[in-house]
Amino acid sequence: MARFDEMSALLQRGKARDLATMVQEELAAGVPAKDILEQSLIIGMGIVGDKFKRNEVFVPEVLIAARAMNSALTILRPALADSGVEPIGTAVICTVKGDLHDIGKNLVKMMIEGTGINVIDLGVDCDKDKIVTAIKENNANVVCLSALLTTTMGYQKEVIDAIVEAGLRDQVKIMVGGAPVTEDFAKEIGADAYTPDAASAAETARAFFA
Ligand code: B1M
DSSP: OOHHHHHHHHHTTHHHHHHHHHHHHHTTTTTHHHHHHIIIEEEEEEEHHEEEEEEEESSHHHHHHHHHHHHHHHHHHHHHHHTTOOSOEEEEEEEEETOOOOOHHHHHHHHTTTTTEEEEOOSSSBBBHHHHHHHHHHHEEEEEEOOSTTTTTTHHHHHHHHHHHHHHTOOEEEEESSSSHHHHHHHHHOEEEEOHHHHHHHHHHTTTTT
């Protein structure tokens, strides 16, 4: 238990190298990868998310914690695959067409990955056809659309319309976000959820699988 708490603390402080070393030691000592993930890393990332929501930590701290999470996941991934632990689902994420802002989108991606969801990142300036294709190819359950410009937030509706036209609307939950986006706008365009920050985006995505 103390070792799980220690790894969680290293993750929260963004100590990627020390965390990676400790994860390797735990695996070598026979601790199941699933326990390391669920009883230490996901809890640590959740604590970072809660602090972010309360403005107790800020973007740089979240990014370095997420980077530490990724370094630990790189080590855990083969062991998780061997032990048959499957991701709980798949999300497709992007910043929509015309929009090149990706810092918030990357945060959302990393926080959602921290909940055990497989995330396919389509990058920025993403066209609706590419999103529809990615949903089909990856059998995705969740779509996450980010927009930072008032001139691009409208494209989120075009993506939702394209998903409806492709007959995929019942297969996916659609989440929207980004600075100009609001709860009312999300309802108006037919999204399933609006979340104001990366931590609540991760909570909402996870809740879709509860
Ligand atoms: Co741009 N930019 N920018 N910019 N930029 C803004 C957004 C702006 C508000 C600045 C301003 O004028 N005050 C303004 C938009 C105005 C508007 O539309 N109302 C603006 C503009 C105008 C532009 C250009 C048009 C400038 C120009 O060229 N004339 C241009 C557009 C380029 C384009 O996209 N086509 C442009 C370019 C750029 C840079 C390339 C220089 C750079 C982006 C670099 C990058 O992302 N790799 C940039 C930056 C850095 C910003 C600001 C300063 C910071 C954005 C940021 O990363 N914030 C921004 C001003 C500001 O916000 N203070 C600004 C930190 C990030 C963590 O927050 O992205 O909001 P954010 O994400 C949050 C939440 O919104 C939420 O979670 C995140 C964290 O909790 N969230 C989601 C985001 N996506 C979500 C999805 C979800 C859920 C939650 O579910 C799916």
